[in-house]
Amino acid sequence: MVQKSKPPAAANPPERRGEPERRSEPKRRGRPRAYEPEIALGKALDLFRKQGFAATSLDDLSEATGMNRPSLYGAFGDKRELYIKSYQRxxxxxxxxxxxxxxxxxxxxxxxxxxxxxxxxxxxxxxxxxxxxxxxxxxxxxxxxxxxxxxxxxxxxxxxxxxxxxxxxxxxxxxxxxxxxxxxxxxxxxxxxxxxxxxxxxxxxxxxxxxxxxxxxxxxxxxxxx
Amino acid sequence: MVQKSKPPAAANPPERRGEPERRSEPKRRGRPRAYEPEIALGKALDLFRKQGFAATSLDDLSEATGMNRPSLYGAFGDKRELYIKSYQRxxxxxxxxxxxxxxxxxxxxxxxxxxxxxxxxxxxxxxxxxxxxxxxxxxxxxxxxxxxxxxxxxxxxxxxxxxxxxxxxxxxxxxxxxxxxxxxxxxxxxxxxxxxxxxxxxxxxxxxxxxxxxxxxxxxxxxxxx
DNA sequence: GGATTATTTTGCGAGATGGTACAAAAATCG
DNA sequence: CGATTTTTGTACCATCTCGCAAAATAATCC
Missing domain, CATH: 1.10.357.10 (Tetracycline Repressor, domain 2)
Structure with missing residues (x-):
């Protein structure tokens, strides 16, 4: 539950974007996201609720959300920001x-x-x-x-x-x-x-x-x- | 507040044992303690109350109690035991x-x-x-x-x-x-x-x-x- | 004084932690 | 197709983390 060394296979859910974006998104330019921010935030929230801020590591969050750390950081900011966004959610x-x-x-x-x-x-x-x-x-x-x-x-x-x-x-x-x-x-x-x-x-x-x-x-x- | 590298001087309060032990202690055998367990536990309790378990490091506890880590360990056991003893207190x-x-x-x-x-x-x-x-x-x-x-x-x-x-x-x-x-x-x-x-x-x-x-x-x- | 006992001190080691750099990948645009 | 843009994956860093071993220290006992 603490460390990971995530198995590099099976990390990519094949259905990763049924419809690319909900509606009216004109068409995103670069490589598409492999995660959905909303559900990733939900997973982060689950973890923070269970363990609190300090006891939840970025590795835990990375594993739970399926996002690797740089993606997490890019999407939500650092750990504290992610905590605050989880709390808002x-x-x-x-x-x-x-x-x-x-x-x-x-x-x-x-x-x-x-x-x-x-x-x-x-x-x-x-x-x-x-x-x-x-x-x-x-x-x-x-x-x-x-x-x-x-x-x-x-x-x-x-x-x-x-x-x-x-x-x-x-x-x-x-x-x-x-x-x-x-x-x-x-x-x-x-x-x-x-x-x-x-x-x-x-x-x-x-x-x-x-x-x-x-x-x-x-x-x-x-x-x-x- | 996080790391320490405690200054090696001034760590030893000169009044470290007014009366060695309260009463009826026959006479302790080895090197005398440089701390009083009761007050050290109080300091640990203060820290745990403020920061919680995960956010409190052994270095924090060591600095607050004036005991270095091995002494802490010997007196109270590992971090979790110290937490439980603090809570009992x-x-x-x-x-x-x-x-x-x-x-x-x-x-x-x-x-x-x-x-x-x-x-x-x-x-x-x-x-x-x-x-x-x-x-x-x-x-x-x-x-x-x-x-x-x-x-x-x-x-x-x-x-x-x-x-x-x-x-x-x-x-x-x-x-x-x-x-x-x-x-x-x-x-x-x-x-x-x-x-x-x-x-x-x-x-x-x-x-x-x-x-x-x-x-x-x-x-x-x-x-x-x- | 020397042996014994208990504590302190130093410092280490294996691993976890938060955060980031950088190149490869995957999409659109022209 | 090649250029551009965005995200991913890997690797890395500096630091912190807990726990412990070995040596130094200071007291009592004989």
Whole structure:
């Protein structure tokens, strides 16, 4: 898992470009790419999620993406840039899986349940074991030393807070919560619940237990029984 | 910060053993140690908390502890063992700072406030910026790949859950909580609040904001106003 | 004082690491 | 076809990494 000396054969998937470029690409000039940047970035993201920044070597990334190092460097920049791009990609995917749930009209309790179910799907995915949340598990670790990563982490944290806050605010307006409920405090508890399941999933707490934690937290936030 | 080639002079603190050994040590036989294992372990812990496992090199540890590598190796074993011993030390210290608060008799709200204040003291300490919680920030990251570390992390998580649960159970018996309050669910929210401030402190969220989050969470758990 | 014991010190070695230089390869353009 | 352009593949570098062996040092024991 650490070194490689990649077998030089079988490195080239024969189907390397079904249609050369999605659409409207006039026709690229030089030698065609042997990889698809989007899926390579996904592989890099998988690795960073599993191992974190420092424990992931360029050889690991090279092997996982199928790109050799110079190609990696040319496509994404150095290791830190690749990490940041992976993190951006992660956040886009995570946001995409939740934005619909925040937008649609539905009862508060159901909305919370679906948000947490989506989060668990993300945190528990992974071939070699659940990987938790990128923000919580690896990015927060890098955040002390790297202002750019820290800014992204902060942005992610407050973004989640705000999404939950507006969701509680709407619920209060619709009479699903008592008049004196504090949407901001509730949102922070809702975020904290996200964080606790992110951490616990990384420690391989089984999904059933995580779901029980979620249910208990929802009860505390909106009142027991549905 | 990465390499060293330590200046060979000035490496030996002249006061290296005020009293050779605390007490009852009959008299150590060979050359005396130039370091105190306890404080060296503390320095190692500081580094691991700041940088995590993979990003911390033996040279870093050697420089921080003042021990050269073979001495480190002899005293603590290899890097992973040193990491585990550091983590044990961290947990002992953290437990020591909280056990009194859990044991003493006091109103629920005050107990929670003091627990969170103690946690913030730990998370926000550090010369070069707050370091968060070892369990949450670095150990959880290693937990996927290392069963021994994972077991320790799980033990830490459930230990905190249980401490909070018994605290809520007592409060309910004393009438500080409604009869239908669920101590386990409340405990998990209390743990989640610990986790969220651990993560946020790592992202340099200022103490004032963390305290506001704590206050909001306490209100949600035990009911607004004190 | 000499033997014994425990620790420090120096330094090494095999290998991994992040990053890059450079030529060969594979496409389009004229 | 040859020129141009872009990417790939190989090889390399300087540094860092972990762990260890061998020798030097400093204490106690007899």
């Amino acid at each position: 992660y956040r886009e995917e995570a946001a995409a899986s939740m934005v619909e749930i925040f937008r649609q009209e539905m009862p508060l309790r159901q909305r919370l349940e679906r948000i947490y179910a989506a989060a668990l799907d993300i945190y528990l995915s992974g071939d070699t074991g659940p990987r938790g949340c990128f923000t919580v598990v690896t990015a927060a670790s890098e955040a002390v030393g790297d202002p750019e990563i820290r800014a992204m982490v902060l942005d992610g944290l407050t973004g989640l807070d705000k999404a939950f806050a507006s969701c509680f605010r709407r619920a209060r307006e619709k009479g699903e919560l008592p008049e004196n409920a504090d949407p901001i405090a509730l949102a922070q508890v809702a975020s904290a619940t996200i964080h606790t399941i992110a951490i616990r999933s990384r420690a391989r707490v089984p999904r059933k237990e995580l779901e029980a934690i979620v249910k208990g937290a929802i009860d505390v936030m909106v009142g027991a029984k549905g | 961290y947990r002992e210290e953290a437990a020591a700072s909280m056990v009194e608060i859990f044991r003493q008799e006091m109103p629920l709200r005050q107990r929670l406030e003091r627990i969170y204040a103690a946690a913030l003291d730990i998370y926000l300490s550090g010369d070069t910026g707050p370091r968060g919680c070892f369990t949450v920030v670095t150990a959880a990251s290693e937990a996927v790949g290392d069963p021994e570390i994972r077991a320790m992390v799980l033990d830490g998580l459930t230990g905190l859950d249980k401490a909070f649960a018994s605290c809520f159970r007592r409060a309910r018996e004393k009438g500080e909580l409604p009869e239908n309050a669920d101590p386990i669910a409340l405990a998990q929210v209390a743990s989640a609040t610990i986790h969220t401030i651990a993560i946020r402190s790592r992202a340099r969220v200022p103490r004032k904001e963390l305290e506001a989050i704590v206050k909001g969470a306490i209100d949600v758990m035990v009911g607004a106003k004190g």
